[in-house]
Amino acid sequence: MNQRLPTDDLRVIVNARVKAAFVPIDFRYVTAATSPVRADQPQVYGLMERYIDTFYDAEHRVKSLYLFSEATGTGKTTTASALANEYLLASVATSLAKGERPTMRPAYFLDVNALQTEYNSFTRPHVPPAMAQAYAASYYEKLDIAGTTPFVVFDDIGVRGATDGFRGDLHSVINKRVTAQLATVYTSNLPLTQMQQVFDTRLYDRMRDLCAEVPFTGESKRGRRN
Template sequence: MSNADKCILSSHCSQAGGPNCNNLCSSWIAVHGFNGAGGRIAAANVPKEYAGVTLQNSPAREDQAEAYKLIDAYVNTFKRQFSDAEERIKSLYLYSESPGTGKTTSASAVLHEYIVRHYIGSLQRDRQPLERCAYFLDVNAWQTLFLGFNRSHVPAETAEAHAAEYYAMESRAKVTPLVVLDDIGVRTATDAFRADLHGVVNYRVANGLPTVYTSNVAIGDLAQVFDARLADRVRDMCVVIPFVGGSKRGIRRSAQKSRVNTSLKISE
């Protein structure tokens, strides 16, 4: 049974849809795991509802056509990851005042594109692809974990488990080459949590690591979320892409299975 309709590599692969397109494919295993629930995709922590979303099949592409022109151009800069001499990859700030306009869907597609280009580009250069080259951090879910070990009367075992996962997520979000910080516009947070979020952002900015932010807060108003100094650092080397219209929640990937192109060879 072919994995072409589930594999994010399929539009780059001459074997997609053929007899070798199955669970034994080494690239399928490397990216998706043998059973489709592991590999580099699992390490990236993308929510299940955005599994398999690519720039080609994204349900937000039609409604956000202008945004996708910029995103398409942006992902072409991912080749810079292989050269220290190149200008660093910029960050993205996906913004709309209204929720549900496709920002998280699009950020997930960008993350998957980074995995594809990192995996293929590494093999072409005889390098070992990183096990985790991209990571998705849901800031609200991360904050929930924080509350899970900082409230009173939390059982010790529960608090310990939440704390361990919280700090593991913090570490991954700091050092992974490309990270999505989904919904950074947290307005009601303790100073301690806000300091941790600031620490992640500051580390990435200081080390030139590209970050894809999604937010309902305009970048000019980030001082409401971060202090002014850090808000300025986020704006540095960051491309703002506005998303238009109202909520499209509930519209998912109806066109996803149409993305297979078996004529293409693996390329950047």
């Protein structure tokens, strides 16, 4: 990073972008080096180190990843959060090295289960209009952010039991990212092949072509969250 920038100023710049990324509080400052999952998933983290190197290469398009394990609690969310933080730091460092103002939101974390809950909160019957309007505004703002931010995590993309409306909204935002070739990290307990049942074959084919599937092994470490 720019050594001429005072440390306090740099901290303010990074912290503002960390908050805008909405990475879960437990993982807000986790990096690949400090991740508690690193020791349990050495092969994954060897790959992650090489992947993070591409964040600093302007000539290299950052690819998308699909972090998968059937078991919960194997470290997918922790790792995805670390990658979002690493991308954020790389974006700030690259901008400062060029003498440019860093992008305010280079990375974004979207909890798909929480998003579905928010969707249900304004589409279920008998919701007071003012409350439904507030939930809807928040929901669509998240979708807008997820559709355009350079690096986005979609955490727990399985969406079992989702309504057609919610699935359609998620399909649209993912399709937008795939079309623009924006870097996306998905976490799921479903293998990538099952995304053709969650969405449709065409979007699945495009996700598969642009995504590297990264399997996580081992049993749940749920005491540390996944």
